[in-house]
Amino acid sequence: MPNYRIHKTEYIDETKRVSFKYDGKTYFGCEGDTLASALLANGIHLVGRSFKYHRPRGIVSCGAEEPNAICQIGNKKDLTEPNVRATELELYEGLEASSQNCWPNVKFDIGGINNFISPLIPAGFYYKTFMWPKSFWKKVYEPLIRLSAGLGKSPTEPDPDIYDHKHVHYDVLVIGGGISGIIAAKMAAKNNLKTLLVDDKKILGGSTIYQNNEAIKIDNKLSNEWLKNEIQEIKKLSNLTIKTRTSIAAYHGYNFLLAKENLTDHLPEEKKKNKIRQRLWKIRAKKVIIATGSIERPLVFNNNDRPGILLSNSINKYLDYYGVSCGENIILFTNNDSAYETSISLHKKGIKNLIVDLRKSARSELIKQAESLGIKIYFNYVVTNTFGYRKINSLEIMKLSEDGNTTVGNKIKLSCDCLGMSGGWTPMVHMHTQSGGKLNFRDDDQVFLPKENSEDQISVGSCNGDFDLENIIDKTVNKINKFLDIDNQDYQDTNIICSKENDKRNIWLLPNKIPLGKTKCFIDFQNDSTAKDIKLALKEGFRSIEHVKRYTTTGMATDQGKLSNMHALGIIADTAGVKMGTLGTTTFRPPFTPLTFGTLVGRNVGKFFEVVRKTSMHEWHVENNAEFENVGQWKRPWYYPKNGENMHDAVQRESKAARDSAGILDASTLGKIDIQGTDASEFLNRVYTNAWSKLEVGKCRYGLMLNEDGMVYDDGVTTRISENHYLMTTTTGGAANVLSKLEDYLQTEWPELDVYLTSVTDHYSTASICGPNSKKILNKLFPNLDLSDENFPHMSFKEDKLENINCRIMRISFTGEQSYEINIESKYGHSLWKMCIEAGKEFNLTHYGTETMHLLRAEKGFIIVGQDTDGTMTPSDLQMDWIVSKKKFDFIGKRSLYRSDTIREDRKQLVGLLTDDPKEILEEGAQIVSDVKSKPIDMLGHVTSSYFSPNLNKSIALAVVRSGKTMKGQKLIIPMENKNINVTVSDTIFLDKENKRLNA
Amino acid sequence: MFLINCPFCGERDQSEFSSGGEAHIVRPKQPTELSDDEWAEYLFMRKNIKGIQFERWNHAHGCRKWFNVVRDTSNDKILSVYKMGEKPPVNYK
């Protein structure tokens, strides 16, 4: 097995061998490796197949920008993870990874397939497929899409890992632990500011930590030596927190940032167990210093995507940090000085290399150094083609014309086994723009830079476009002193020597003698889009960068175009003849690198996913076989199937029992608001449509609450407990909103009212007993209470004791039966319920759920707010004009009741519906029409509630129908998929119109 | 995610608050005397300014108090907070 690890470095422990599997085969790396560096040490460049054209692809970079080396980690159903960048994944014993996009496998050569499909998938492929002949779908598109589908597999079982969230507050957050971030953090922390420094790598130091060129020195030390010393210094600072393996995912307004900390991803399987895998940090920082650095640009030339073609600086990092050489015969293709550092490093380690430089000439310390070492430099040359299928083996270069628009002279063929490219550097302005910052364009080296720094955030170092060390340190120190309003002198006398780049030449799309249509000049490696695609998009009329991006899918892969966006912009600008700065960039959206769902969700999984509210009777319901229904956060018994009953049978039995003898319902979830104060009556007058001042103490009243727009908002019964004390009930789902609305009016419109509101929903449990025998059951529970209709009539309230515990008993009814609601402190709710059940046994007291409750109230034509209403129904629409006071001067929504729209006669109004076939049950939500022949069919309304009534032995329904009030007796039609159902409009009250049962 | 300085509790995360729309819209004292248009003006019409806007916020998961906020909607900066019933600061127009 080849070994490309050619020297020792302090970051790799060669004595600690780590075995791992890649595509099923076992390899060895060393402690300190990433998966990418370990693969390269084994001579493996080829890591996948390209998305559209199925071309072999290799590792390109050493960081978050990696477009090709995307892996699937693990193969367990619950723990496999797609989209992991091999360049960021730290190697651990037992790691199993596979290349993600490589059907059927990475080395398998599907021969002519590229040639077959490539002309068929130009820019806009996905859009064009919808316009081409239908017959193409089956034969061409579908197989194609299937072929390119499957970018990674999702786990199919729940994630067993633990994730965590943490909220923190800091004076200063520094993003990025490179040289400028370290300086900034030190200055802040030494000035007594509570500081957090985060870096996504395992260790601090950025790219300076392996920089070892003699031309670059700080205080007479190699820059990496100097920086290591600084890192030792900052580790001693007590008010500085350093978080490595932590990357900022999103930068929101108000300096609120999300960071992901990797805690166990680098550990072997057995050490991961029972530990938190990843933690999401929710950071609030008074000031944020962005020091995220820059990433190297590729160059766009023909066949620039072969395995073995990497970014030049990545070759340098693999060599000087990981001790791995990417080849034995390397060519560096550049338009700037940074590749010379790589070249000199390679040369020092004895690796043969030469440089192809776009520039006509260049003078700087680094270039002098390279020349003096005898490194061959081709100035004013351009790479025009590369060769080699699974790995590059040679390339062609040609001289550039004076204007750089074309090539001249003869081709020179050079052999190589690795090509490093450097198209300059792109400052990472993601954080700056995410925070709302704007960008400027610097023509000099064609970079977008943070425009203005606010008082809350600042960019320093190479993400601010400062590239040489002297600039970086001096500017960082000055800016931080100003930004933090401090006067730090630590770097006053720092002596910096560095090589200054003097010559620049940038060509976004490199010239070639071959027509563009016949080249493969890749811009976005991950989505396989080429310069040709961009040009085609422009030719087809696309101009906006946002449109070109979507049409060509450039920059839309998981790497979000970190390597490709600038080239796409540059080529658009050149082609359209506009200045790049005026084009603007596409939007940089969070997250910077993909986040796991686990990290976002944290601990809120399983039973912590959502709050569940249970009544104090809940356990009894469970024991008695209840099926539950979610009402808001509440779990309410829906029905109680007995002996294998289905829902329909259970509800029919429960409903019949409640009217024949007695039924009991857990009504604890109804919202309860305690209202006290000398103006409580006046307050109720203003919030309900009906009058409240004359309600006697000890009496109850039903109220309808409107929105200011006149639409029904909530309803419920309110009891006058004493002169200045009421207990309001609301719908279960509306309780919180009603309280908020009432508080709003009290605090903002009527602060002069002496009223206090307290939510007491959870304080009391409620058992509601109804039916002809309810009085007898109450008598058993409260033998001393006079239950006669004279003493305790319908809509009144009494207090009594149940074994010394105070109870509030309301005689109110939502079923139309004689009915009592017993309220008791919640802690006694369970006992109350059991006592009721016990007392009711001889009367066949039947526990019923919400479905039966709905059925019983529908028989009586009582509405359910939210079911029979939808925020567009006035009291009059509901045929409830009787509840709207004509005398009251004002109440919420009153004025809206006679707006021109609310008095329209043809509004949708609540009616009853009876099916011609009494056994036919309508579907709730079904549309209602009068004529199915005329097209389009005129929709008159819809069914809101529908049941089979066991007490009437027929189907009943409530519906809202246009002008419904005037339609009683009319025939209408409910058109269903396979039949039309004939119905007749009826009254909304189906049972006991005279209310005889209430006092039976 | 705003950091809102509740006049009763101090700085708290936005997730504790709910927004109540435009501030200083007073409910008419005698709605019955208003024309449909006048009532619609109160009921439906809101400014939705790009720039400095006066808004109502409620510390729903805190003290439950309503208060007013001056916010520049173009950059989401909160320029001032003040209690219900207090006069809006005059230096923002």
Ligand SMILES: [Zn+2]
């Ligand atoms: Zn508060």
